[in-house]
Amino acid sequence: MSLNKLCVKCLGPLKTEIRVLNGLVNKRNHFVYTPDTNSPVKGETTKMNMFQAINNALDTALKTDDSALIFGEDIGFGGVFRCTMGLRDKYGKDRVFNTPLCEQGIAGFAIGAAVMGSTTIAEIQFADYIFPAFDQLVNEAAKYRYRSGGTFDCGKLTVRAPCGAVGHGALYHSQSPEAYFAHTPGLKVVIPRGPIKAKGLLLSCIRDPDPCLVFEPKILYRQAVEEVPVDDYQLPIGKADILVEGNDVTLIGWGTQVHVLKEVAQLAKEKLKVSCEVIDLVSILPWDTETVFKSVKKTKRVLIAHEAPLTAGFGGEIAATIQEECFLHLEAPIQRVTGFDTPFPHVFEPFYLPDKWRCFAAVQKLVNF
Amino acid sequence: MVVNRSFLLFGKTVVRRFQHKVDVIGRQYSTEGPLFPGAKTTWTENLEFTGSHSYKPIPVYRVLDRQGNVINPENDPKLPDNILVKMYKDMTLLGALDKVLYEAQRQGRISFYLTNYGEEATQVGSAAALDTSDVVYGQYREVGVLMWRGYSLQQFVDQCYGNIDDPGQGKQMPVHYGSKELNFVTISSPLSTQIPQAAGSAYALRGKNRVVACYFGDGGASEGDAHAAFNFAATLNCPVIFICRNNGYAISTPVEEQYQGDGIAARGPGYGINTLRVDGNDVLAMYNVTKMAKEYALKESKPVLVEAMTYRVGHHTTSDDSTKYRDPKEVELWAKNDYPTDKLKYYLNKKGLWDDKQDKEWLEAARKSVMEAFKVGEQKMKPKWDVMFTEVYKYIPDHLKKQKTEMEQHLSIYKQHYPLDKFESK
Numbered sequence: 074m075s076l077n078k079l080c081v082k083c084l085g086p087l088k089t090e091i092r093v094l095n096g097l098v099n100k101r102n103h104f105v106y107t108p109d110t111n112s113p114v115k116g117e118t119t120k121m122n123m124f125q126a127i128n129n130a131l132d133t134a135l136k137t138d139d140s141a142l143i144f145g146e147d148i149g150f151g152g153v154f155r156c157t158m159g160l161r162d163k164y165g166k167d168r169v170f171n172t173p174l175c176e177q178g179i180a181g182f183a184i185g186a187a188v189m190g191s192t193t194i195a196e197i198q199f200a201d202y203i204f205p206a207f208d209q210l211v212n213e214a215a216k217y218r219y220r221s222g223g224t225f226d227c228g229k230l231t232v233r234a235p236c237g238a239v240g241h242g243a244l245y246h247s248q249s250p251e252a253y254f255a256h257t258p259g260l261k262v263v264i265p266r267g268p269i270k271a272k273g274l275l276l277s278c279i280r281d282p283d284p285c286l287v288f289e290p291k292i293l294y295r296q297a298v299e300e301v302p303v304d305d306y307q308l309p310i311g312k313a314d315i316l317v318e319g320n321d322v323t324l325i326g327w328g329t330q331v332h333v334l335k336e337v338a339q340l341a342k343e344k345l346k347v348s349c350e351v352i353d354l355v356s357i358l359p360w361d362t363e364t365v366f367k368s369v370k371k372t373k374r375v376l377i378a379h380e381a382p383l384t385a386g387f388g389g390e391i392a393a394t395i396q397e398e399c400f401l402h403l404e405a406p407i408q409r410v411t412g413f414d415t416p417f418p419h420v421f422e423p424f425y426l427p428d429k430w431r432c433f434a435a436v437q438k439l440v441n442f
Numbered sequence: 443m444v445v446n447r448s449f450l451l452f453g454k455t456v457v458r459r460f461q462h463k464v465d466v467i468g469r470q471y472s473t474e475g476p477l478f479p480g481a482k483t484t485w486t487e488n489l490e491f492t493g494s495h496s497y498k499p500i501p502v503y504r505v506l507d508r509q510g511n512v513i514n515p516e517n518d519p520k521l522p523d524n525i526l527v528k529m530y531k532d533m534t535l536l537g538a539l540d541k542v543l544y545e546a547q548r549q550g551r552i553s554f555y556l557t558n559y560g561e562e563a564t565q566v567g568s569a570a571a572l573d574t575s576d577v578v579y580g581q582y583r584e585v586g587v588l589m590w591r592g593y594s595l596q597q598f599v600d601q602c603y604g605n606i607d608d609p610g611q612g613k614q615m616p617v618h619y620g621s622k623e624l625n626f627v628t629i630s631s632p633l634s635t636q637i638p639q640a641a642g643s644a645y646a647l648r649g650k651n652r653v654v655a656c657y658f659g660d661g662g663a664s665e666g667d668a669h670a671a672f673n674f675a676a677t678l679n680c681p682v683i684f685i686c687r688n689n690g691y692a693i694s695t696p697v698e699e700q701y702q703g704d705g706i707a708a709r710g711p712g713y714g715i716n717t718l719r720v721d722g723n724d725v726l727a728m729y730n731v732t733k734m735a736k737e738y739a740l741k742e743s744k745p746v747l748v749e750a751m752t753y754r755v756g757h758h759t760t761s762d763d764s765t766k767y768r769d770p771k772e773v774e775l776w777a778k779n780d781y782p783t784d785k786l787k788y789y790l791n792k793k794g795l796w797d798d799k800q801d802k803e804w805l806e807a808a809r810k811s812v813m814e815a816f817k818v819g820e821q822k823m824k825p826k827w828d829v830m831f832t833e834v835y836k837y838i839p840d841h842l843k844k845q846k847t848e849m850e851q852h853l854s855i856y857k858q859h860y861p862l863d864k865f866e867s868k
Contacts, residue, residue, distance in 0.1 A: 359841055
């Protein structure tokens, strides 16, 4: 349950006002969205923002799998972020339905249905509210197959949750909890950077034989617009994308942060004549060590940036692994630019985020070391 | 253009809803009753609390008295003789298994155990009213359900030893049983996590003529997951039977410190769930209650809550000494005066289906067959150590393959420091 939900509900019919509001948000954004232009599959494409691409993926999942169920808080009328819009009307309320307001129930119910062979796509309204379901996801979903020696599993489970900074979300509408789950063998965790990625990754997660968490950066729902393939397609879990090729510094991020890093690469080129390689990690667990090591061995300098706090953030895992595997190649200490070790604040958000200037300063430090 | 079409559909829904609202406003002036959406009810002008004084406690349904007499002949389920004898044999075989494995733990031969003493009827009576195709979720003290369904003594022992024939590959502690063939979902230690899962499974099985039975204790019912499950099962019309074993204790905590209401049963109607409270020491009552619950759950596609009143005669587990928090005399009272297997034995005696000689021979045979299974299980090898890396995911990911290789290299040098002789090598 959330305050934002009320805002979205109130403004739902007033499309012009939403456009005005979005305009305001855009001006205050800490990043510039750059769309993916490479289509992963051939065929027809349609302009979609990220919530429409997710809606399209869910539609595809329901259409191609009779056992697929979608449920969560307020998803029946289309979801507070419109991701499930129209699906209840199209597939019936037995397959697309509201649950009581209880995250541990949503997760537990979803696991149970998946154990019986249903494809379950559960929504947690905000990643900030996934913690009541932590026990079900960490102790149950992640360990189901292992503890039963493969007798039972809930591999058909996918949990979607909007995550990340949104400009004014404060403590409980902004969190990026991926590191908590990265420490959990048995789960897969992915974070898309835009509509094309969101659709392909979500379909992969839904059809993957292991339980998956998809954290969707909510600030991209309306802003990120791309030409998304209309056809059914999947994108690999566990595979990183090189978005910008470069030779001097490797910049690693995921979700919204990759758009910040793309700007940083541009800034570094213009102001420092430094060539940056930007990697979208895409998948947090398992993560693509190969792509990262290869890039680091080439550039010899690394910056990792994420919105979540520094201490025990996933950047720490990446840094430690790079240090172990690329020790002789490194020419500067690995830099981590992240949220601070504080709760996510309201009015101080511009000072909290690992924005392009903090990342740019870290690049400067790396090349001057 | 899928997206644009969904926009249109959404628009239509809004118009329909708005129309509905207008109708409600019109009716407001023509009715005297409250119109709050949150409850269908009446007004009152009396200011008074609703509390436990407003209701009578829910009575305990029974078929047999403590001497094994059928109180109301209409309630006798008139089960076939072979079923009645199987009930008794399974309940007592469970007792024999408990005795041997409990002692084995005391001798350090298995790491952990927990017995089912006093709760045999709750388990076997309910299991007998279900089909093996009905899915069971347990907490951990429901071994009688597996026994009824045909899990063998050897399978129980193999799991407790974590040997090569344990379907769980030695990954979990003893008594965390599971069986795909018998539709018994593998037990896990976190309490009550299975309850909302059971609701979800029941939802997935709707229309397939199968129900889900989910067992938990009176302590487990205090977990948030129990609340989640009752509410989800009711609102989402799940054919699930929640069976609470109220045995008076959660480890050392007596029920007075667990809840202040009328047990667990009284919570059922609060969730809109049809509820039954039953003598958990009366196997026939347990059978009748579960049978009715199943019929209703299937017909209406709705949940049922069953509270089986019983008493935990044994210690909580082998890591617990219950004399530290309860009077041994209290335990003795239940063991002597209201023990489920005795109650069924008296009933069988009266029906001429069982006598003392048969009883003595059977108990001895039961003990022997447990001992045999135990010896065999003890001698089996444990699975190869690298099984530790399997089933984390469907396919072993690269990072785990790497860790497995590292351990392999380590063992090739330091093997003398590890108990490799007890584990399979190929």
